[in-house]
Amino acid sequence: MAAAVEITGLRKVYGSKRPVAAVDGLDLSVPEGGVFGFLGPNGAGKTTTIRAMVGHLRASSGSIQLLGVDVDKALPTIIDQIGAFVEAPSFFPGFSARRNLELLASSRGFARADVRRALDTVGLEERANDRVSGYSLGMRQRLGIAAVLLKNPRLLILDEPANGLDPAGILEMRNLLRRLGAEGRTIFVSSHLLSEVQQTCDRVAVVVRGRCVANGTVEELLRGEVTRHRIRIPDDGDGSAQERAVSTLRAHGLEVERDGHGGLLVAVSPSRAQDVTRVLAEEHIYLAELTPIERSLEEVFFELTGEPGAA
Amino acid sequence: MTFLALVATELRRFELRRAVRWMVVLGLLIVVVVNVVQLARSEVSAASATSEHIVQGPNGPVPVRIAHDAEDRRVRVGRTFEQTIRGLGIGLVMFGVLLGSTFIAAEFGASGLSTQLIFEPRRVRLYVAKTLAVFIGAAVSAAIIIVWAGLLQLLVSALRGSTAGVDAGWLGERATDVVRASSACGLGAVCATAVASIARRTVVAVGVLYGLTAGTGFLGGVTWGEPLARVSPMNTLFGMGYGDLNDPEGFFGLRTLTGAVTISLVWVLVVSVIGAWWFERREIR
Structure with a gap:
């Protein structure tokens, strides 16, 4: 599959006396089509990378190719195929949403019908004549998406698009991104909302301190070794069966803790899960449930980034 | 595209x-106020005025009436509008500085860029388009204010003054004046755009250029600084806006309009190239 985004050895250093590398040798390949999540903690270099991708800053070294074209040399040749916003979408607050979009559209020769279509797509048609200064953060985000959609782009680069949206807005955004991705476009989304990314994205990359530490499909990232199982013991009335199960498992060297919902969490890999059933059966304790606990993207993220809360 | x-x-x-x-609206209102004052002060006729004085005669004080030359305070657009444009020409350069500064600095401020x-x-390409737009926009704004001033002066002259001298030849000359003064305003705005693209803030750009105006005044007052004051961008733009450079004391020795325009254009080109280079990087x- 052709790469929609190909970043090689990207490095951006700020300051000369005490240089700080915001991006430090980032390598990233994003295949064409689908929704790609770009994850990382604050200060990981996500926004700097996006700025470099759309030409808002020059990288210290490395190269970026979008849709097969070197950004440094020929971004203007493909700009009509790229829609983007970086951080909060920026518009003239004194102008209405429609006027802002019409000015952008006229600079590239797009029709007013394109503006109406874009506003309609993001559900802003009714408030299109209001000044942007009166818009909520969520409405500005939607206007940002409308500006992106004006060009009917092949590649969308969105920096935190769900920022400021209410739950209904997040759901709309999720559906919109999925639909756009399903149309064959490439959606490159940076986000902090890991559950959203898990539900929306086909592939993800995790960037830490300016470097890519993981890149693959969501399934690939979650496929790590299962290390815990949840077991449930039939209720015997006085809870003694569960107590006996805990002491039995601990006696066999297994780590056990209560899950707070009437079950037990046992630290054991799938290959040793049978040991749990065997040792309990020997004590005439029989399981009602034995479930491997799969990791969430959040857990994977915290493991990779070393952030507090790592599982 | x-x-x-x-553009x-x-x-x-x-x-x-x-x-x-x-x-622009403020400029138009100021012009209205000035013309209302002119209308109120305008005398209907140029009749001779006399005053009575008491002088000491051989037989004591006697009243004497002295006839003065008539004080003609009528508004005469055919004679005064040329002066009005000169005065406006300088003010409009300052006006252009405000317009140019606020335009691009606002884009940095709102991050619309x-x-x-x-x-x-x-x-x-974007910078050049913005610069051209600022030049055209500021010049047209200035032209609107000047033409508005002319129309009101014509009205006041017709009501309580004289429209003598207003003919096709006069209109042609004033049209040239309008183009000159408006262009000076536009060039001032372009300079301000360049400074604001570097400074990113309106107040800094306005401060730099208004400060340069004050600095030019200071330099012109000392012997060693006079040559610098003469070629200062604000001096040449003011000279261009004023248009009449026959007075060697005025504008620190600028002698010809062509010279003022040429030096102004060189300055505008230099600061615009620097502004574009900065904007690009x-x-x-």
């Missing part, structure tokens, strides 16, 4: 800005 479409878009953006509209660059990433947030 053609470059002209980009047209920038011009529309310039014209739509509330700051621009308010400044970030979105614009997604649509036109060729920054030098800087990180946009």
